[in-house]
Amino acid sequence: MSDIHYRSAVEFPFLSAPDGSISLADHSEYTKVLVRADRKTAAGKHLKVSYGRSRSRDGILICGSRPDEWTLLSEAHRSTEVAESVPRDGFVSVVDITHARTMFRISGSCAVDALAKVCNVDLADHMTPDGAVFSGSIAKVGCDVVRNDQEAGRSYLIACERSFGKYLFAVVADACAEFGIAIPSGMSTH
Amino acid sequence: MSRHGYRYSAGSLIRHGLTRGEWPRMWSKPERRSTYDVVIVGGGLHGLATAYYLAKNHGMTNVAVVDKGYLGAGGSGRNTAIVRSNYLTPEGVAFYDRSLHLYNNMATDLNLNVMLSKRGHLTLAHTDSALRTMNWRAEVNKLLDIDSSVIGPKEVKRLTPSLDVSPDTRYPILGALYHPPGGIVRHDAVVWGYARAAAYLGVHLLQGTEVLDITCTGGDGPQGKGPGGRVTGIHTSRGDINSPVVVNCTAGWASLISNMAGIPLAITTHPLQAAVTEPCKVFLPTVVVSGSLHVYVSQTDRGELVFGASVDPVGTYRLNGTLEFTEELAGHVLELMPGISKMRLMRQWSGLCDMTPDYSPIMGFTPVEGYFVDVGWGTYGFKAGPVAGETMAETIANGCTAELIAPFSIDRFTDGDLVGEKGAAAVGH
Amino acid sequence: MIVVPCPSCGPRNSSDLRNAGEVVPRPDPDTATLTEWRSYLYLRENPASWVTETWYCRNGCRRYFTIERNTATNEIRESDTT
């Protein structure tokens, strides 16, 4: 199947301001695996991260995306591997949601200002430190967000239902326009 | 001079202008009696209209209207003053059409210009399913002789040039239900007109009188309240009043009053918000409604745009209003008329709506003898005020349910026969 | 925009949740009379004071929970019934 090309809902893989103060990068193809289990199960103990937090381990970013629910993020084409890393004692569900989500990364010194235009969650360090995981509405679309700072600075991974992907990416890109991202022609929210 | 006492006319206006004389009071401040034949709780449009028709049509004048605030302080003064009769169900259409008829004749009947403006009412359809519902309403309306039809985008544009009918918008206007007799009325004037006329006929308007309890006897519940009992009077912040008949016309507060008689209602109270812009030169000739976008708008003769929306999703008795109402409203209005973005919102306010599960009122007798309800008016109480008053008066005076309100009986919630007004809109596709 | 204290997420804007109304116990559907069933369906206390109600944390943890809210003031306190 490796010869079959993955198609993202996002049409522009990377957008950046000339001064690098803000950038958007499509990560839709990344592996995303959803685990549901009571935190007392072997899976829960294995994943360990509590709701609202995230931690990176063995190339997998383990996100406590909801109570008794984890989203495991990793590089592309690792679904099977990632899914199999989860112990399955008791009532545990492991669902590959790679294709069910559009995901992109917003980074840079202006990322927080751009995000504050469309997201009502308090992004200050004392409420949403690096590693924080939260869900909320961005431009009226329900999204899962992970603050995942990079060496270059602030960075957030934003994921939404795949079918909203084109709209959401366009809306966030538009929010970034005042910080220097040039909106490609042909990009629209619908 | 007439049954309204002092008669208003162009002549009287000129006379007063020339002599600089004083205008008489529109209603007097009566001495409260200890016993009335009928006590109406709620001095809004419904209560006052009921009192007026009791006096005018049935000669019952030993009637008191009690209100905890001032006349028309509730929904009567807070609505967006739209009248129409293009409902979906035959029972709804017949009822509201009678109301529209009463509105038509109101200025002369009450001798007060209520400034009815029959400017045409457009309900926009943005989806094919909405268009289907418009067709449904139009077809039912036509069968009942209501002037109502579905028109296309071109005709919409001709009637209301400021609407963007281009097909490439996010919510394209595919057509509209057009109802020429629909329009707006000066809502406060309707209240004052009924108050003035009722007071002249002998009805006591007791403002600043809050009902604290309803007294009953013989009922199943505590203190003789509840089914099987009968009403004996009310206990108010200004003393007790005896009356064999108590009528609940309290809209958003209906549950609180009804619980005093031991009759819980199929009602939840939700705020309905409205807003008005600063005045601008008149450019919007019709009343425009978009169900899908939850907005309606008309322009007053003073040039202000008056907006309304659907009720707030969270039930509350708070009248503070919300910011998100104005945000949603402005967003949706600009979807329809992108050119008016520079108009400014001047004031927002809320009223309380008594929402029923089937978007239809609860009217008439209850399981407590002498306790009548005229409640559940949700967002359409203003349109119905005159006919509600007329039919409630008929029901109370004659002791049997007026034909027009039979479908709105409180029994339908135990019989499971809800009214289909919500039917068209309940399942979205 | 009121703040609703979600037990899992913490305080959230009400736009992130859905209000599911007054808590009304569900009668046993197999044995309930129609009168009981319809009073469960339709009748509400609708007080202008404290009411126990259900919220759904729609954009957050997706948990249903109950709180008490004063419908006259929009004050909120934790529900005794949880």
Added chain:
Amino acid sequence: MSSHRILSRPGELIDRSTRLSFTWNGRPYTGYKGDTIASALAAEGVGVFSRGLKYHRRRGILTADHWDPNLAVQVGDEPNVRAGSRRLVEGMQVTAQNVWPCLRFDIGTATRLVGRFLSAGFYYKTFMRPRFLWNHVYQRVLRKFAPGGQVHWQTKSHDNYDKRYAHPDVLVAGGGPAGIAAALAAAKAGASVMLVEQEPELGGHLRWGGPDDLSVLDGLLEAVQSCSGIEILCDSVVTGRYDHNWVAIMQRSHPVALERLIKARVGSLVVAPGLIERPYVFAGNDTPGVMLSGAVKRLINLWAVSPGHRAVVFSANLEGDAVLADLESAGVEVVAVLDARAGDDVVRVKGKGRVKTILTGDGQTLEADLLVTAVGWTSPTSLLNMAGDRPVYDQVAARYFPQSLPDNVLATGGITGDGSITELVAHGRETGTLAASRAMRIRHDRMSATARSPKPSFDRPAAVSDERVPLRRVPHPECYQSSTHGLVDFSEDISSKDLIQAAAEGFDSIELMKRYTTVTMGPSQGKLETVNAAAVLAEARQTAIVDVGTTVWRPPFAPVSLGALAGQSFEPTRRSAIQNWHEANGATNMLAGQWVRPDHYGNPMAEVANVRNNVGLIDVTPLGKLDLRGPDVSRLLDLVYVNKWQNLEIGRVRYGVMVAEDGVVSDDGVTGRLAEEHYLMTTTSSGAGAVWEMLEDWLQTYRPEWEVHVTPVTGGLTSINVAGPRSRELLKRLVDDVDLSATAFPYFSVRKGSVAGVQDCIIWRIGFTGELSYEIHAHSGYALHIWEALLGAGSDLGVAPFGVEAQRILRLEKGHYIVGQDTDGLSKAPTASLGGLVKLDKLDTIGLPELRAAFQRSDLPVLVGLQTEDPSIVPEEACQIVSSDGNEILGRITSSRMSPTLGRSVCLAQVYSSLAAAGTLLTVKLVDGRRVKATVQEQHAHVDPEGERQRV
């Protein structure tokens, strides 16, 4: 035209080196950078800016600030711009509003001749007969006289408006001395602070004060600008405070957006708006040249504009006295000073277009062109009202004061009392400290309660009680009205006489008076007139002002543009993974809820024929899809569907219908069992979200012991229906790991396999079209590959895409109903003919008692197949079925189409149960009024009722 610009002032805002050109009513003018529209025009000698609403009298500068009711102008396409506060921009085209044909000569002045007849509420008392005239003449004339500017509704653009969220610990509304001090103190205490000032510069009244004021201001500005924890927003205004300290700020000072709405969740709100000077009520008080003392100070000190030549000053307070020095230094001759405290009064001003003479209380007539009044203040308690406060009138200080505020709202500055600058600053500082302490407590609580936040690194501050020393209340004369009548509401042209008349007619509560006369209902919304209106009413009722109460000030505090409230349009759309292909290949789109999807590709009739004859593809991704896992899934299905699910075998799918607790049909779909504890449920497209939330509700609150995990996968699985007699043949070419033969893969089964090399596809053999068909659910990232492979592999089979319109025809030919179209908000199971499906012997199903009751009834409407006698007539959907000889409604057409397969029209209809028997002849009333006959069919299906085509 002479220049009224005076020599440089120490606090002036204008940049004399930058001249800006603009036009006023078409004529060129210039001003300086920093001028307001009004100051630039006043400097050029313009004295008349607008006309009154009712009597069209000339109006000039009154307050020279944002609230000036006489300074609403049109700027380009923007109506109702406040010329008293809007800064001049190069090239502005400014015109007067509410005048016709022009400002100097206005036809509307004719109304003055009939003014005596236009008393309060006059329109309620006339125009009643004949009704024809009201509808067609009077009303049109009234509408012509509507005030305000011109809205350019023809414009299609929406301009650049924007929003953002903010979460400051402390928000200070008002950047005067107290506000700045509060912000500084709060920031010092560790709080994040937002400081919002309505004018483009901080400083409040210090800006137009004396040298001492300016030096205090310099100190404050230096401190606030060097403080890192404060975000300063000038030319911005706090427009509303809503429950739980949700605060709206309208920012005009943004470089990109025209206006930006900031929505802030605030820990503590500090309200420091200062005071608004109120006008004095007397005859001629709206004559140009009558100005409030604040206007004069602003004109002279901020813009170096001389307000007149010969002035009379009527003062009741120190601020009024202080205006003398300003006038003197500006070279204005002061003719007389009338001291209200000593019993002096102004009775009448005369002058047409400009003050000429002033009649005083002691009978003198003074000649002057400027009357400055300083009679006291209105407290702009708007934000406090919104926080639940009901300010109370204090007779001694002659203004309203805050009464009781929630802990998270604090007031400071002039709105709370009087004091020297030092005292105001001190009060502001104490307020800021208190606000910060309460806000940090809230921050602590929020951090502790929020899952993602770290544990607070600081101790929870103790609850601090308010121990601020209140500002004094300096006695002030109750100076509201002279012995003559004058205007109370300048924007509505309401005089004190109107108010007295209203009270006499019975409108004697402040709310009724407001509604009857429209006092305080105009654009200034009571900012200038509330106190005067209450004072006049009190006098009419012969009672104290405190007993009259006030109207409630509603949001917004200052008007907000619809554009700013709307911001960018956020209307999400959903697209399938193949939608780009559809659009590139001729699809005409339709909106289905949030989804954008192809309605057709040019010829829906041909698309139908192709499905019946060959094979078609439709993208049905919007179908709701829920992945269900766990040992208790079948119990859940039993609860939510009307039929039974315990015995569904692995590899089989089943149709199910849901009803709500009231028995009304709410959704339908098929659910397949993929593995022992793994199911896939489909729902209607529009019902997907609601069904998911409903399942969670039942699982979480009703059966928390059941082990079921629900995961929505709608967009993740792209759904393609392959339909038509050649669908199996087509699929065989692309599927090699599933036996597609009729026996191995029968109708209503599900298999997992690879399609065109894409693994893990779920294929079920069902269909809505009545043909042999397969529904493929594939991982969306690879779905386009499958779609293109199907088209590529089947060109010889005639494969072609079809859209929603063709599918609607196909399903109607087959008699499949659509929930919400063929059923409505009252339709119960018998209406949808679900008698065979519903199992009433279950112990628990949603809506079970109503289901049981519904099947006891015989009077519910019934869905039937219907065909018109004339096959060429397609009755429009929603046409009514009526009695043959009258207008009694007996049912309605719920779906109708021309069937290309049968060459005739086909319908589904809801009819009375007594008319549902096959063969019954019904009358349908078409939209054009014609009545046609139609016959009830044996079955819903018009094509292949036996279902042979789909079972092959």
